[in-house]
Amino acid sequence: xxxxxxxxxxxxxxxxxxxxxCTGSSSNLGAGYDVEWYKxxxxxxxxxxxxxxxxxxxxxxxxxxGSKSGTSAFLAITGLQAEDEADYYxxxxxxxxxxxxxxxxxxxxVL
Amino acid sequence: EVQLLESGGGLVQPGGSLRLSCAASGFxxxxxxxxxxxxxxxxxxxxxxxxxxxxxxxxxxxxxKGRFTISRDNSQNMVYLHMxxxxxxxxxxxxxxxxxxxxxxxxxxxxxxxxxxxxxx
Numbered sequence: 001x002x003x004x005x006x007x008x009x010x011x012x013x014x015x016x017x018x019x020x021x022c023t024g025s026s027s028n029l030g031a032g033y034d035v036e037w038y039k040x041x042x043x044x045x046x047x048x049x050x051x052x053x054x055x056x057x058x059x060x061x062x063x064x065x066g067s068k069s070g071t072s073a074f075l076a077i078t079g080l081q082a083e084d085e086a087d088y089y090x091x092x093x094x095x096x097x098x099x100x101x102x103x104x105x106x107x108x109x110v111l
Numbered sequence: 112e113v114q115l116l117e118s119g120g121g122l123v124q125p126g127g128s129l130r131l132s133c134a135a136s137g138f139x140x141x142x143x144x145x146x147x148x149x150x151x152x153x154x155x156x157x158x159x160x161x162x163x164x165x166x167x168x169x170x171x172x173x174x175x176k177g178r179f180t181i182s183r184d185n186s187q188n189m190v191y192l193h194m195x196x197x198x199x200x201x202x203x204x205x206x207x208x209x210x211x212x213x214x215x216x217x218x219x220x221x222x223x224x225x226x227x228x229x230x231x232x
Contacts (some may be wrong), residue, residue, distance in 0.1 A: 033216070034217070034218075036217070036219075038219075045222040047222065048221075051218040091219075098170070099158060100146070100158035100172075100215075102148075103155070
């Protein structure tokens with residue numbers, strides 16, 4: 001299993017708010033290492049959404065936000081839209097593994 | 112426009128070798144860390160390897176350590192992944208990705224379209 005734990009799936013109706021969690025440990029998020037978030041549409045390469053916990057990549061709407069507290073990080077999407085339907089991955093660094101680590105990914109379905 | 116273009120993927124037999132290439136353009140190549148990230152069919156993202164902007168520091172995931180070698184040519188704006196002793200579990204789309212800055216552990220802000228490696232007899 002992945003070093004960073006994400007729920008396999010989340011869903012919400014258009015206009016609603018959803019949150020995707022990313023749970024790590026004392027050797028990654030809990031050690032103070034930043035979390036990054038990526039969005040991947042089917043058949044395409046991942047795209048950076050958020051960097052350094054809460055900074056939006058240029059062009060990412062402000063209805064998408066990121067936060068981190070202790071060993072967990074969160075990606076929140078408000079005003080859900082059809083275009084938000086995708087797979088989302090969190091990423092950080094793990095000092096015990098000396099490696100970049102990804103979460104297993106969360107599939108967001110817009111109902 | 113910042114672009115990454117991977118090449119070199121293909122079908123290879125178990126135990127074989129392959130070299131992936133990534134051509135970069137649109138940015139000061141030597142100033143940024145570069146990485147390879149792979150995605151097995153129907154699976155999530157797995158970090159494979161990273162290299163600092165100077166090329167002096169290289170890092171590998173446990174599953175490829177000792178079998179894969181990352182390198183870069185800053186005069187040609189190229190990054191490579193030399194893969195040896197390939198296994199069926201190395202089958203994946205391999206993405207080349209640019210670091211947000213010269214820090215191999217941080218975010219990857221530009222990704223190539225990927226090149227597919229299939230290891231099978």
